[in-house]
Amino acid sequence: MESLDFPLWLRAAHFLNIVFGTLILRSGIEILSAHPKLYWNDHAQPRSEWLTFTRKKMPEGQLWTSRDEEESFSSWIALPGHNNLGLGRHWHFLCDALWVLAGLAYVVLLFAANEWRRLIPTAWEVIPGAWHTALEYLRGHIVYSKTYNPLQQLAYTGVVFVLAPAAIATGVAMSPAISARFPWYIRLLGGRQVARSLHFIILLLFVAFTIVHTTMVILHGFGRELGSIVLGQTENVNLPLALGVGLGGLALLFLIHAIVTRYSLRHPRRVQNWVDRPLNVLRRLLFHHGLSAQDYSPTEVSPYFRVNGRPPRESFYEKLARDHFKDYVLEVGGLVKNPLRLTLDDLRAMPKQTQITKHICIQGWSAIGQWAGVPLGEIIARCEPLSTARHVVFYAFDNKSTSEPHPAGPGYFYGTIDMELAAHRQTILAYEMNGQPLPIPHGAPLRLRVETQLGFKMVKYIRAIEFVEDFRHIGQGQGGWREDHQYYSTEAGI
Ligand SMILES: Nc1nc2c(c(=O)[nH]1)N[C@H]1C(S)=C(S)[C@@H](COP(=O)(O)O)O[C@H]1N2
Numbered sequence: 001m002e003s004l005d006f007p008l009w010l011r012a013a014h015f016l017n018i019v020f021g022t023l024i025l026r027s028g029i030e031i032l033s034a035h036p037k038l039y040w041n042d043h044a045q046p047r048s049e050w051l052t053f054t055r056k057k058m059p060e061g062q063l064w065t066s067r068d069e070e071e072s073f074s075s076w077i078a079l080p081g082h083n084n085l086g087l088g089r090h091w092h093f094l095c096d097a098l099w100v101l102a103g104l105a106y107v108v109l110l111f112a113a114n115e116w117r118r119l120i121p122t123a124w125e126v127i128p129g130a131w132h133t134a135l136e137y138l139r140g141h142i143v144y145s146k147t148y149n150p151l152q153q154l155a156y157t158g159v160v161f162v163l164a165p166a167a168i169a170t171g172v173a174m175s176p177a178i179s180a181r182f183p184w185y186i187r188l189l190g191g192r193q194v195a196r197s198l199h200f201i202i203l204l205l206f207v208a209f210t211i212v213h214t215t216m217v218i219l220h221g222f223g224r225e226l227g228s229i230v231l232g233q234t235e236n237v238n239l240p241l242a243l244g245v246g247l248g249g250l251a252l253l254f255l256i257h258a259i260v261t262r263y264s265l266r267h268p269r270r271v272q273n274w275v276d277r278p279l280n281v282l283r284r285l286l287f288h289h290g291l292s293a294q295d296y297s298p299t300e301v302s303p304y305f306r307v308n309g310r311p312p313r314e315s316f317y318e319k320l321a322r323d324h325f326k327d328y329v330l331e332v333g334g335l336v337k338n339p340l341r342l343t344l345d346d347l348r349a350m351p352k353q354t355q356i357t358k359h360i361c362i363q364g365w366s367a368i369g370q371w372a373g374v375p376l377g378e379i380i381a382r383c384e385p386l387s388t389a390r391h392v393v394f395y396a397f398d399n400k401s402t403s404e405p406h407p408a409g410p411g412y413f414y415g416t417i418d419m420e421l422a423a424h425r426q427t428i429l430a431y432e433m434n435g436q437p438l439p440i441p442h443g444a445p446l447r448l449r450v451e452t453q454l455g456f457k458m459v460k461y462i463r464a465i466e467f468v469e470d471f472r473h474i475g476q477g478q479g480g481w482r483e484d485h486q487y488y489s490t491e492a493g494i
Pocket residue numbers: 305306307308309310360361362396397398413414441442443454455456457458459460461
């Protein structure tokens with residue numbers, strides 16, 4: 001047990017870690033490209049970023065949206081590359097789940113097989129020991145021993161038991177469902193954008209570790225180390241075989257990346273349906289059912305709130321807007337006992353709810369705003385959906401082919417939520433923002449707020465509401481305009 005004869009399960013775990021780790025890395029970079037800016041404040045205040053990966057400048061005094069800030073990264077660094085946030089997220093979450101599973105199996109086996117002893121330091125002497133080893137290395141003394149030296153113990157334990165859990169903890173903190181249900185959790189971390197920045201720094205630490213680790217392996221004696229990690233041999237290593245297996249593993253890694261990348265770019269809908277949809281079972285379980293407990297204070301309201309989704313350009317909308325929406329009528333229909341037609345005055349006469357919440361856009365930015373309007377539950381109580389109604393569809397006034405021909409796409413914006421989210425206490429039809437009538441860029445005259453979900457679910461410029469049994473016959477059948485055209489997952493709790 002004191003030698004480095006790695007058992008097969010440990011070598012397999014090492015390889016899986018490389019496969020999932022690199023896929024997570026590239027898909028993570030894809031996600032970053034959708035909002036290539038990092039902040040320490042949850043207003044994601046423009047020009048307050050501490051790090052950016054874009055040269056784009058947003059025009060002053062003119063409406064720009066967060067889609068204009070997106071970058072397109074090469075497939076060499078991003079999975080799949082070319083501005084495909086939806087697909088990047090599918091791979092990121094799939095590989096996260098598999099990486100966590102493989103990691104748990106590894107840790108369980110580590111203890112079951114008593115392998116943990118060589119990895120986990122058992123005495124505080126490891127700290128001065130690691131320091132001395134580091135000094136030795138810096139002096140050019142490569143100290144090879146059959147057991148891990150204190151520096152290795154510290155580094156490996158740190159990666160497995162500190163860095164990996166920290167990556168998970170900061171990743172989960174980015175879920176709107178978690179931050180809505182447990183606002184203290186992101187406060188504890190210093191905010192959502194702090195969690196996002198830390199998530200990125202953790203990535204850099206993983207990369208730094210991998211570089212140093214690989215260098216050390218080479219310095220310690222490449223042949224012997226390769227023998228132990230691919231063949232489990234430390235004595236009399238069969239070097240050609242070790243090299244063959246090692247290179248074979250590397251080739252397999254490249255092949256996996258190449259296939260996943262090409263397949264995603266060619267068959268985005270299949271990736272959405274086959275990779276993402278099965279994952280929704282897990283995502284629903286973890287991120288669907290909690291209620292939002294957000295109650296930020298008025299002093300926390302963001303000085304600037306980004307816009308995503310440009311206002312409608314259709315003349316009938318522009319006419320409504322010119323008349324301050326006095327002719328606006330919200331149509332409520334579908335599988336309901338009482339179809340409704342409600343003017344803004346009708347809506348204002350209903351019970352009013354005000355909430356200060358954090359908006360989290362799928363691209364990465366956040367902002368805090370105060371919203372006031374009618375709880376959707378009030379509408380549900382009045383229209384009385386039939387028992388067959390399972391989803392609520394929100395149809396919008398913005399035709400994306402005119403409001404945002406580039407880089408957006410065809411058809412009118414719409415979105416759906418299920419009856420459970422519709423009944424949540426912070427699900428409202430907002431007609432006010434920060435104490436003012438809802439501004440046009442933010443969705444006048446009426447927009448949805450579903451405070452446990454990503455921003456794209458919160459349809460602006462609502463024209464009509466329909467209760468349906470299924471949404472597969474609407475649009476391209478994915479549950480919303482962004483799901484249809486950007487391959488987002490309709491399950492938007494993370
Ligand atoms: N009608 C409509 N609603 C929409 C969108 C859109 O393009 N059209 N974009 C969504 C996205 S992606 C986000 S993040 C929020 C942004 O809301 P805001 O513009 O008020 O910040 O609106 C959502 N609702």
